[in-house]
Amino acid sequence: MSKNILIIGAGLAGLTLAYRFKKKGHRVMLLDKGENHSSTVAAGMVNPMVFRRMNKSWRVDEFLEEAVSFYRELEGVLGIEFFHPISILRCFSSLQEKKWWIEKSEKKEYEKYLAAIDEEECGLRSLHCEFGIGLVKQAFWINAAVFIKAFQKYFMAKKEFTTGDFKFGLFDSATMCYDDEKYDDVIFCVGHAQGELPYFQPTPIQKTKGQILTIQSEELQTEYSLNRKCYVIPVGNNLYKVGATYEWHNATLNCTSEAQEEIKNKLSCLYQGDYQIIHQEVGIRPTTIDRRPVLGRSYENPHLFIFNGLGTKGYMMAPLLSDEMADFILDNKEPPMEYNLKRFS
Ligand SMILES: Cc1cc2nc3c(=O)[nH]c(=O)nc-3n(C[C@H](O)[C@H](O)[C@H](O)COP(=O)(O)OP(=O)(O)OC[C@H]3O[C@@H](n4cnc5c(N)ncnc54)[C@H](O)[C@@H]3O)c2cc1C
Structure with missing residues (x-):
């Protein structure tokens, strides 16, 4: 039976989930207040590695496979290009890191992600x-913005999107009516703003501010993404995204000179040539204390759900997690405790 589903929040989480419901033959309505401060600001980088300990990212094999086919499919559906394969040059920050890299490169499960490269071969003599x-x-x-x-x-x-703030007074959770329309389920995908709503309290979602620069450099000339202390992503026309800061428990939306200095200092560990700063942006990531997402059902009302906590790796995880979230809501397939809301109870 086809369901009628209301999704609050049309960032990465809400949009991917709405698309899953539609593909499975259900009716959706997205409600968004037009204050996106994360999904549109993101650098959109999907990196299979976590460099701190030189490990593969959590569930990377599954997440990547689904993400690549999902974004490719959507390029066709939306009729635009936004998916850009890229290789990352990691400049090791210590001999220990190099040692870990060599150890990992010899393992079968890292074969498809890690490779050796000659400094001459990548043509970047100006790098540190x-x-x-x-x-x-x-x-x-x-x-991300596109x-x-x-x-x-x-x-x-398709008239499946309304702009506006979720108004608590318009929602009757006993009848599941919002603004006089009856829904089978309501899903909250509001990112860092979860704490401002009366549902799923106390919220497990934390606010992690991030600032990012766009620089222009004629000298840098690279097709690789560069990484050491910060990331540099070539986005075309000699422009590069450089970021980002991690300002824990900070929900202010102003760009600061301190963040600009921090990113410039980190960049100088990698590259010391000429560049101009074109742009500085700010956003707030919805994070959790254990760095895992949150998929869950309300304890009070079985028709209210949360899909949140995509954190720093939303663009890698959202395609597969939105599918799992849809299966949870439609077929009662409970997500594992590791990323289930229940782990906070
Ligand atoms: C600087 C920065 C860089 C990043 N870089 C990367 C990266 O390189 N790779 C990566 O994978 N991830 C990155 N991220 C993280 C990524 O952006 C997040 O994981 C993802 O965007 C979270 O999506 P979301 O839909 O949960 O939240 P959001 O994008 O915040 O969307 C929530 C939506 O809910 C709406 N909303 C909120 N409250 C209400 C309400 N009461 N009523 C109606 N609507 C409401 C808002 O308007 C918003 O559109 C970055 C984030 C930042 C800030």
């Missing part, structure tokens, strides 16, 4: 790489 460089394969970046705008327009064109 005193401990050497490694290459990460299978990465990509999503042009993707989110086009995805929202897709639902607007």
